[in-house]
Amino acid sequence: MTTTALRHSIWILRGNPLTGVAAAGVLSLIFTAIFGPWIVPYDPIASNVSQALLPPSAEHLAGTDQLGRDVFSRLIVAARLDLAIAVSAVSLSFVLGAVVGSFCGYAGGRLDRTVGRFVDVMMAFPLFVLAMAMVAALGNRVENIIIATAVINLPFYIRFARAEVNVRRNLGWVEAARSSGESHISVVLRFLLPNILPAMAVQMSLNLGWAILNAAGLSFIGLGVKPPTPEWGIMVAEGARFISTGRWWLVAFPGLALMLAVLCFNLLGDGMRDILDPRMRT
């Protein structure tokens, strides 16, 4: 990063301290995901029925669930799985979407039309329903949650990359690369792709929040993650049975965790967009 860009970033951060807060939030989320199992006060799986359904207290910060497991410990440990699902799903669709979209935008013609049709078909589905059907078809496992989330994100990345490459394909520097003997594949992969990466990265951050919500939704309806594995969506699903008898903490805290995670990624994405493209600021 050049000094001007750095100075620009600092200037933006000063005007929008929220981005800094969001970045700190994302960092602590990553920290929790990595070190979670070592910093929790209780075993997230061990049940202790004599301690079941206790409200939040100094001893159990977020209360205990129907099996007497400490909700706070489960929340912390779940961060790794939730984050892993979202990050791998988004990375998968990012890589595939960027490459396919770039080639489509660069080549145009029949390839572009075929992929465009395919994307149209995908977009004609209610995406959450599509993900649901895919997890059921591929098998009720975590890997398939990742694949399903990646697939429903894919159309957006393909379209985005296609549009970004399309406006650049005839610019001077692309022309220069071509005329200096670079092959078409090399022009796309070595010149165009790196050029659209920053814009794609913003898209990725904004997308991570959505991916987290989707994955949690899938496990909430009973697909993918299985109990007793701690995961935020499934914790909400388990707590749902106790909400009409007033055990709010079983739903509220996993819900809060989901909300904070999504909020941080969204704010960070917005902030990054401001830094990269000042015109888009609202």
Added chain:
Amino acid sequence: MNQQQVIGRTVRVTLGATMARAGRRFLSSLPALFGVLVFTFLLMRVLPGDPAVFFASGPNASKEDVELIRKQMGLDKSMPEQLALYLYDVGRGNLGRSMMTGQSVTKDLRERLPASLELTFTALLIALVSAIPLGVLAALKPGSIIDHGVRLFCALGVCVPTFVSGLLLIYVFYYLLGLAPDPTGRVDVFTSLPPSRTGFLTIDFLLAGDIEGWWAALKQLILPAMSMALFVIAPLARITRASMLVSLGSDFVRTARSVGLSRRHVVVTYALRNAILPVITIAGIVFSTMLGANVLVEKVFSWPGVASYALDALLSSDYAPVQGFVLLMASLFVLVNLTVDVCYGIADPRVSIE
């Protein structure tokens, strides 16, 4: 021609153009719809587990029973044959038979669709009625407390999953305040249902003149609709604000102000009318998102709609209902897009005359 005739002619021309546009859009969406058909067919055929064994009531069933069911379900034929049969059936409006309910899927879906639609439409209505004023207020005073409040609300709104907000609403309004009824289904089991005319319970109760029943149905409806609306208010309010800001800063609004029109007239008739196009686009997208979110909300509130039906079928590997559901959703998508197109033409006649 006098003025009235001119206006009449203009209206006819615009309506015609709008319809032509909608027709073109419909035709161009047919290939996608066909793709959806093939795709769902393939997707459902790779589902794990042998449904024939499943429906022969477990692994203890005799071989002959399983074979019989397999033949009954057409599973003994080749893939292309099965696909051709499936397409032929769909063309005739036959979506197959649900093993779970023993009824035809078309019948099941028709029975349950009004419940889902009533929920989704109510949610959309709540979202629009709260988002547009919020967006307008925020745009009228950018940087004010209202503006920041709306922004905060929007930022938080998109982060709370619908199933969490639904459950928290149940906690507050059912458990704490006791205002809402038991959050299961559309009416409680002891209520006598009105004669079904529209399938929308709130409307049917009104038509039957049963105010008490209407109130009961409305109370059941309001929480699930609210939790669905909360998630989509944010994009709607955001686009209203952005679009209103542009519109309020334009020359025609300045002119309207300077000729002394009332503030209300300037804001609603001039600025909002011109700012509404992007809002319609987003409303279409939002409606489609809500159709997907139905799965979650219907599960939380045990709402007897198409989404919970499909979910139950999915978990018991019953192909036909899931296929039918996905197809229904895709068709609704096409319909929503067409409606958006027609609304476009009405909101801004220039769109239709290219």
